[in-house]
Amino acid sequence: MSNYDEQNVFAKILRSEIPSYQVYEDENCLAFLDAFPVVMGHTILIPKTKCINILDTSEDVASKVLSKLPIIAEAVKKATGATGINIISNAGGDAGQAVFHTHFHIIPRFSEDNLLAFPKSIGTINIEEASHIQKLIKSNLNV
Template sequence: MSDCIFCKIIAGEIPASKVYEDEQILAFLDISQVTPGHTLIVPKEHYRNLLEMDAASASQLFAQVPLVAQKVMKATKAAGMNIIANCEEVAGQTVFHTHVHLVPRYSAEDDLKIDFIAHEPDFDKLAQVAETIRNA
């Protein structure tokens, strides 16, 4: 896509700090660096997000996630890592080309905040939702 910044990076039209590349995948440092070493892994073929990808293409993408994540962890000496794929604007996606964020974590006080609010389980509701998903 001509207006996609990641497609332009893949085509070499925009510079990037590449950390991994093969025939299908490119990984490079995110320019906004939520934490030092924040890396994006993108398929070279344009997909809006993971929800648009076929299983084979998603498998190629995710096959490289552990390899790149391990390299980032080793290089940064981070204490942990968040691996995130945002799908659609409501979920925080801002670039509409599939990508996986590797965000090294150095402490609970760094610049990435993810708060899950735990709720008391409603097992009847869980069963209904599970049934709906199975039947989709």
């Protein structure tokens, strides 16, 4: 975690240096409204632990934080009257991560909200490709 930036906006929110509209807090995590929402009710869930993204987050911390995700997502859905929810976590700049502290976007969705949906498929995977990537992923699991 030597690359963790103590000055990132979420670290400042955790230290109460920046105000936020908090919707949930416990000893492990904090959820608050996104300051730049893509739709009203857009909420951010973060661990209180210093971690850059989900790949840098311990299994214990991830388990504690993610156990609250369905509860918060359901509250956001009910509060906004949304008909769906997107849960998004970008890991790394190339994936669109802008704040380098592990976080999960909880985005309420509505029919005709004009937000982008999941990207279109690149096509049907073939047996050789599937077998190859399956073996590569399995060989890189650290469980």
